[in-house]
Amino acid sequence: MTDALNPKEMSVILVVCTPSQLALTSDPACETAPTTSLPIVTPSGTPSSPAQRQEPVALSPHQALDHTIRDILARGDYGEVETCYCRNGYPSVEEAIEQAITRGARRIVIVPTAMSLLQIPPCECLAEDSPTSLRRRVAETQAQHPGTNIVYAGPPFDHERLADLILRKIREYEPPTFKAGVTQLNELQAGETGVVRELDGGTHFRSRMASLGFTPGALVKMLQNYGHGAVIVSLRGTRVALGRGEARKVGVSRGNEHR
């Protein structure tokens, strides 16, 4: 069993592909200018404020990286987040790992900031057969430091996760779509009954609704629905008031037949 590590002994290293990626322009000349400094955030860094978070488009790559680091630190699981370059910059991956070990890290996770192989321009360090392959280099460094647990976590998204993420983002902007024959709860008229079939929305919402009894198969009766504003339904022997937005995320089939 692993000893429970203190967050202070756990370090994340974010790998930026090349210095040119942090520059504001995509000028290829930047490739030869390894002076672009990496953002430095100490563990006392505060998370970026919600207001800053609102406009991801307005951030320069440099700022975006800076906010990401602050957010990871703010979660508190890892005491240290460092940055390094895969190619053409200081520190390199190997140098960053050495530095983290000297600072007392006992577990180091290396994560490329190139989100996936789909990224444009692609980062060759992600490819296994590349001479700069991150996975291979991390494995080699691990061999030199048996006392420290060094892990290569791979790009944050493979194509599958990227698809999940894109779909999740799209869903935020679309009315929930349910299977054929399943309507939104807010479409039931007062007095009508239905059977809960699906729940849309985030994990938190679905978990709350499920504990209140909105699970597939539950019989629900619309008590009050004036076509606008919150509705009142009765299910499992209780009355629940739901905002219209919340009612929309509950998919029901009309009638009271249990499947």
Added chain:
Amino acid sequence: MSTVSAPRVRTPLIGGGHCATPNDGVRTTNAHEGTTPSGERVITVALAGQPNVGKSTVFNMLTGLSQHVGNWPGKTIEQKTGTYRYNGTSVQLVDLPGTYSLTANSPEEQIARDFIIKEHPDVVIAIVNAATLERSLYLLSELVWLPVPVVLGLNMVDVAEREGYRVESHVLEAALGLPVVPIIATRNQGIRELVEAVDALVRDPLRYAPRRPEIREDHRAVLDEIELLIAGYVPSPYPSDWVALKLLEGDVEITRLIQTHLPSERWEQVHNILRQHEDAILAVAGGRYEWIGRMMRAAVEQPRVGQVTLTDRLDRVATHPFLGLLVLTGILALVFWLTYTIATPMQSWLDAYVVQGGAELVRQMLSGAPPWIVGLLADGVIGGAGTVITFLPILVIFFAILGLLEDVGYMARAAYVMDRFMHAMGLHGKSFLPLFLGFGCNVPAVAGARIIDSPRARLLTIQLAPLVPCTARMAVVAFLTPAFFGRGAALVAWGLVLLNLIILALVGIVANRLAFRGTHAAFIMELPLYHIPNRRTIGMFVWQNTTAFLRKAGSIILVVSVIVWALSAFPGPGLENSVIGQLGQLMKPVGQLMGLDWQPMVALVTSFVAKENAIATLGVLYGEGEEAAGLGETMAASVPPAAALAFLAVTMLFIPCAATLATIRQETGGWRWAVFNVGLLLAISFGVGILIYQSAALIGWGV
């Protein structure tokens, strides 16, 4: 590399078959168990239950006034503890927050389960509402998975029978495999049996053999797989089967816990399984409800279909979009009318005999002492204490009526009716409840914002609460308007209240647009059945809210009152030559924009102690003494109506009083939002005051 030990062998389950009946999880000894010096046994019992099951009534019945109200460590969530004695045992009863489930959807749920898992009470009493049994058994279906024996208190059997449900408690007991005690907490029935059942279980814990809801077949294999992967890595004292289930449910807190304790390769495997079963929460919750359904079919006689209950009939009016508003307005008017008709005479009696009498007594007793000591005690200390004392009748009566409405079940309807109006401010109906408390006193309003789930909506509600005109400000308005506006006084007073509410709405809407960008929190709220109110529950509501006011506001008002007295007495002589007088002079330029001289500005400064202090200060400054009987007339002679209107508006909108400010600081965890509120209200109040006077000047009215 990390050293990985062999997976721990899973504890075999005793029993088996369809329903597992393990009792391996129940410990027979306990860290809490001990004896007092007198040889009395001491045990800890936790009281759990969903909202609206009458849990606090049971708690009050069990502990009486031996209660301690505090906060859960590190949280702004109320923790109530109390004790009772039975059969040579002293029982420490801990009231867990009311929660629908034990998944960490809210801080309350996290507190409830952390307490059971980490503090390991000897017994958990789970209270369920017999009238809403299906839903309220859900919490029990989670509790039986934790390694602490449970006694079930089947509350409100009377309400259930009126609604047409008959619960056979002995059948339920056999089906659940744990003690079930029918109770009517409001009539103190069954409480003794509940205590006996707890005692019996503590003395013989091996008797406890609950039947637990089994996991549906399709998820059983997944659950086993996860449990095998995490075996040996689950930090104590978490039970590993429970942790596996919570992972499958997508519990954020447990997921993070396991992620930090698992080697990354293993976590990757667990994570992949979880990703393939993202919908498991519905299956798990559905499985629990199926289990509940079986219990219900065995033990409960359901009402006839189509029976129209009392709640149905009342709700046709109370939740109607138009009629509901009328009912709410009527109830609000009645609340105020009752509060002021009953409380005002009591207030003036207290002021005349207790406060003035006390001050007079002090002056006589200390006739030989230096004047500043007499002043400090008679004006500073007794003046401050008097403010608190004369305030009590209003608070007690307001809280009593509110407690009644809450206990009957009406307040949830009020929140529902107000929901669409609150939406414009990015809030929802629940925020109406603490804001409504603000009409009594802003202190409980700020503290009451705790019921709101979303942190942003809670912060906004706290920022808006001081804009609700409290009874103290209404007292100032009621005193001054007749002198200035004669027959139109009532109209002006209501206009001022309306002005406050309009500004509250505007601030809310602007804040929502600017800071929150129109996001809204989910509105999910249970509407409890109406039931007959209980004197004791209302009494405890009044007692707890009033003592909370005395504890928080009382001491602050006293201290600030002494400080303000000192600032108004030195260097002297007279108020106009004191520090506060100087401050008033300093604010004169702002005052002039509102047509006000320095005296009203000083009154505003002293109203920071407590709003109604404005009257006493004006009384001193206009030379009419503290009784201020002729104050209105004297002021009317020197202050033009437009300036008076501006002054009243500023008083209504001015910065929160010291006690409210201290509560804002406490509830938001720092001075930042308290200072922000002061700045905001300072700008709004002076802005509105200047606008009123300047517009009046422009049209040539009352200057």
